[in-house]
Amino acid sequence: MAPDPHAPLLQVRGLTARYGHVRALEATDLTVDRGELVAILGPNGAGKSTLLRAILGLVANTGEVRSEGVVLPRADPVAVASAGIVLVPEGRGIFGPMTVAENLRLGAYRVRDRREVERRLARTFELFPRLSERLGQTAGSMSGGEQQMVAIGRALMADPKVLLLDEPSLGLAPRVTAEILETLRRLNQSGLSVVLVEQKAPLALELAVRVHLLSLGRTVAVISPDQVKSHDELARYYFA
Numbered sequence: 001m002a003p004d005p006h007a008p009l010l011q012v013r014g015l016t017a018r019y020g021h022v023r024a025l026e027a028t029d030l031t032v033d034r035g036e037l038v039a040i041l042g043p044n045g046a047g048k049s050t051l052l053r054a055i056l057g058l059v060a061n062t063g064e065v066r067s068e069g070v071v072l073p074r075a076d077p078v079a080v081a082s083a084g085i086v087l088v089p090e091g092r093g094i095f096g097p098m099t100v101a102e103n104l105r106l107g108a109y110r111v112r113d114r115r116e117v118e119r120r121l122a123r124t125f126e127l128f129p130r131l132s133e134r135l136g137q138t139a140g141s142m143s144g145g146e147q148q149m150v151a152i153g154r155a156l157m158a159d160p161k162v163l164l165l166d167e168p169s170l171g172l173a174p175r176v177t178a179e180i181l182e183t184l185r186r187l188n189q190s191g192l193s194v195v196l197v198e199q200k201a202p203l204a205l206e207l208a209v210r211v212h213l214l215s216l217g218r219t220v221a222v223i224s225p226d227q228v229k230s231h232d233e234l235a236r237y238y239f240a
């Protein structure tokens, strides 16, 4: 089936995922259109990471994930990434002993055209100039914020249609978090679609067009950031 340019870039229907007997995600729907940044919020254990992992097919799941109308295979993360759905995992998943340059180039390992790889590298350095100064440094010796830049940079090297980010601010100082989220804002403004799982709800609400609230593996609400802010109970919960 050919991609339909009018269909959403990412459409998830009835996604259910389990770890052994643990049902971590229950019949979840999610739609992300071109240029949208959608935030996923919820308490610890709500299933936020599982949702991102299930979209990639990294955890056993049932349900349907489509990109531009095309159904993606449910147990083939490489195929999903090739379709442009790229995950920056919680904990970053960079290769510590490898250099920054090697980590970045891995993101484009399927691209044969060298000029295209260099073009993507240049675009990544525009966003993260610091990485261009540290190309030969082992990624594991970078600061936490710089490692997150490597992780996002590597994902961008795959030229994603939709970037999935799992708690990019985890363990980072407020100033570094602000820098990372400002970069996400720029990426989103340049047209990239983003799904953002973020514990720091106020920051996510500043960027998101829509918020999915998860609890115990279920979607409890799909609302606008303003609705979260003006809803007393939710605001207390997420801004406390």
Ligand SMILES: Nc1ncnc2c1ncn2[C@@H]1O[C@H](COP(=O)(O)OP(=O)(O)OP(=O)(O)O)[C@@H](O)[C@H]1O
Residues within 6 Å of the ligand: 019, 022, 023, 024, 042, 043, 044, 045, 046, 047, 048, 049, 050, 051
């Ligand atoms: N590898 C695993 N094996 C067994 N259960 C798991 C595994 N990973 C997650 N779970 C369980 O699945 C449920 C959802 O976890 P998940 O990590 O998706 O939640 P989360 O919303 O991302 O939480 P957090 O904000 O704490 O990262 C939890 O009950 C968790 O204990």
